[in-house]
Amino acid sequence: MNRAAPRGAAGAREQAMLTIRDLSVQIRAGERTVRPITGVDLDLARGETLGIVGETGSGKSMTGLSIMGMLPAGSSITSGSIRFDGAELVGADPRAYRALRGRRISMVFQDSLTALNPTRRVGDQVAEPLLLHGLAPRAEALRRAEEMLALVGIPRPSERMRDYPHQLSGGMRQRVMIAMALIAEPDLLIADEPTTALDVTIQAEILDLLARLKEQLGMAMILVTHDMGVVARHADRVGVMYAGRLVETGPTRSLFRHTRHRYTRALLDSIPSLEQDRGVELSSIPGSPPDPAEAVPGCRFAPRCAAATDRCRTERPPLEGEGAHVFACWNPVADPGMAVPARALPLTPAGVRAEPRLEVVDLVQEHPVSGWRPKGRRRTVKAVSRVSFTVRAGETLGLVGESGCGKSSLGRMLVAMDRPTAGEVRLEGAKVSGVGRRELGARRAKLQMMFQDSGAALDPKMTIGTILREPLAIQGIGTAAERTDRAAALLDAVGLGPSILERYPHELSGGQRQRVGLARALALDPDVLVADEPVSALDVSIRSQVLNLMRTQQRERGLSSVVISHDLAVVRYLSDRVGVMYLGKIVEIGATDEVYERPAHPYTAGLLAAVPVADPDAPAPEAGERVRGELPSPLDPPSGCRFRTRCPLATDLCAAVEPTLEAVGAVHEVACHFPLQHEDGDATEEDAA
Structure with a gap:
């Protein structure tokens, strides 16, 4: 994906499609008043992708719902402004909001099973935005719905049009949600954890699909997620939220390479990676976020921050910095590459025996x-x-x-x-x-x-x-x-x-x-x-x-x-x-390091290639590396090798003969007629071809 050039703060404001200033939201819950968002400022330019990350309860989803005018019952915007294409949305007439939703602003929700209506067919739900906004008659709307299902990669779209949501897999339901959100070609798409519950292979396909459709339609996108690897690959800019506030924001590469806020650094250090040293503990953030019903005078991250001072506990730091990269921290990270030291662990569990x-x-x-x-x-x-x-x-x-x-x-x-x-x-x-x-x-x-x-x-x-x-x-x-x-x-x-x-x-x-x-x-x-x-x-x-x-x-x-x-x-x-x-x-089994570093089965290699990496400079996987398509039905699995319908190496032999697990090393077995070779010479089968 070709990212847009980083924009300075002033430039972003001049050409912003969406401008949020000092947004605060409260929820009345019995005797408690919860404040999930406090003083949030955001800008989003046309054609730009903004990633919003943070822990559960940080205010990510609530920000998206505020833009959509879909806050839950008992919630209200207490202050601030949301301007979309120059029009103020806070306090807007409900009819004006309905004219925008689904037409110019759309949202992909996290849980597709609950977001889709279980009593209506897929085709009717995808076509609904066109009918509600009077953009097409019913026959034309259904035809375009079928085209959109094909565009988002759903096989046999004419058949799926007649299905109900429960008849589809999680990946296919998420594709239906995307089709419904994009059918009216909106200017802004808010994707709220669109791939959280999905497998890594389906996640990669859907994120690539969103990026491709965003480019085709020229729309802006807000990508809400807790996965730093997702925003590293797919966002132009990143905003980090903590306890209802924006604590750091900037161009993706700048934020990952020159992290300044202690919370952002701690999030990055907490991510287990495929290169993780199993001999050391994972870094973790002690404690938990503050109660959103309690007022915190200073930095809300101070109780969990090892570098916190008295000033951090009493004074709220402003969001400031140089150019487009700003942060709210009194004691910012001095060394951008600094990681939290981790405690060493024994390499193997105590008491491992042969029997x-x-x-x-x-x-x-x-x-x-x-x-x-x-x-x-x-x-x-x-x-x-x-x-x-x-x-x-x-x-x-x-x-x-x-x-x-x-x-x-x-x-x-x-x-x-x-x-x-x-x-x-x-x-x-x-x-x-x-x-x-x-x-x-x-x-x-x-x-x-x-x-x-x-x-x-x-x-x-x-x-x-x-x-x-x-x-x-x-x-x-x-x-x-x-x-x-x-x-x-x-x-x-x-x-x-x-x-x-x-x-x-x-x-x-x-x-x-x-x-x-x-x-x-x-x-x-x-x-x-x-x-x-x-x-x-x-x-x-x-x-x-x-x-x-x-x-x-x-x-x-x-x-x-x-x-x-x-x-x-x-x-x-x-x-x-x-x-x-x-x-x-089981298509492959062996010592963990051996399987991860020298995968012998194409399926294993495809799974590893699809894992998002929290590094904006990491190369994207080649077109043939990732696993593509849907898992076949376990009611009628393919003959021979069950992976052959998705395997780029499959031949007639794979369809006719089921492979069995064969040793390709002292502690490594694979069930594949054509196991993968590796450049270091440790071939899985020297004469596999």
Whole structure:
């Protein structure tokens, strides 16, 4: 993508399409008054992309909703101005706003499943902006809707026009949202976390699509995200928000290369990368953002900043600097490359031994599909297909792959939450699947799971103390007093105080709930911990804290772990070995460094190429490097190699013969007829061609 030339502050104001000055928003919540935005100034020029980053609650999404005039009930703009193309939007007549929304200003929402109407067909929803604004008659609107679905890369758009949102994958729903936002060719697009819940491959495609359509339509874009790698590649300028205020903004390259605000520096240091040294802790930001209902006299980041002084705690720093790069910090970063020093860790977990602790043998899971089917034909979803691997005592195995590849289904079978269709799971040689209820209960004490959504996994009607004591009571361990002591000790182990015991899950932050989820999983001193997307819903700063905590617990307890994630950087940091899954099968498995540095399967290489890098100078992946297209249906997977329909190297052999896992190194296996070669001579198969 060719970025626009950096603009000076004065130039940006002169040619700005959107100008925001001193914007403040408040929300009345019972007796509390929450101030999610305080004194925000922004400019956006025509054709420019502005990235807005920050932790959850920083005011990113609320800024976008303020521009759209879509603040939630109980919210109001208390001061400031929003001017779009010279017209004031604050206090504008609702009819004037309706004339803009969907026509000149559009928004792509974070959760496409809740943003789309589940009772209306996709085609009708995409065509709706044209009909509401009187831009086309119904037949023409539907024709253009089909063209737009094709433009955003949806296969067989004429068929998808008749589908309902729940019939589409997450990536396809997000494409529908983009088609609906762009069909009227708006001047400004606000994309609010448009790829947060998507796989890295789909994320890369959608961001490239947005950039391409932005250039074609000549529109401006605000890209709201917590992913610094996304803005590094796709934004012309970046604004960093913290606790409702803009703390640093400037041209993308200047902000990344010459970071000045301590919070921006801390965010960048907290990001796990594919080059992360596994021998050191991830940097993390201590504490949490201030309560938006409380007035903070000085810099709001001061309580979490190691460089804070008395002046920082009492005086609010102004947003100032040279040219277009401005920041609000009394003690700015002097050395732009300065990183927070990290504590060294042992390179391998303590107590790793050679004998297997968890064995998975030819595991299969297929779900029958109800509804019409041809006579005599049984339709099944092939979630997991003959998967085998071993996890040693004290070892961590990472499982990566796109949504729908079978990772979570496999994880649930490992802890006996689901029964396999065929195959076995063995814990230290003893079967876990297919045993009696009493025997299974005893085995479950040694097999525990950490869930992705800690809010849903913790009973909202139980206190944290009761949640932690429950597994001890079920297993008949200790007296009531001993269980309470054990619960307090577990909280201390995960960095939480005993005051948490009497609180309920909804009273905790996302990071605190995830720590409680880890404490709950460790309550029975398990031998194996299965962590399913343990940090995907967390901000980068909280994510680092939880990942460091997981590494510490693995090392100190000698846990065997299976970490399931679509975040390849997270898996590299936590794992000793990694398995790559595609459509129910493991296509590559080996030592983590070996797989990441010398991927042998084209799918693995494509996943790695799609990972966004928090470096504006990082080269974009070549056209043939990334995985493209949608995952085939597990109802009817392709013959032969299941990846062949998306593989640039596929031949007739790949369609006819299914490859099996073959050794390409001492600790590296791949299922591919044409494994990749590497320049250092460590060929995956010397005569693969």
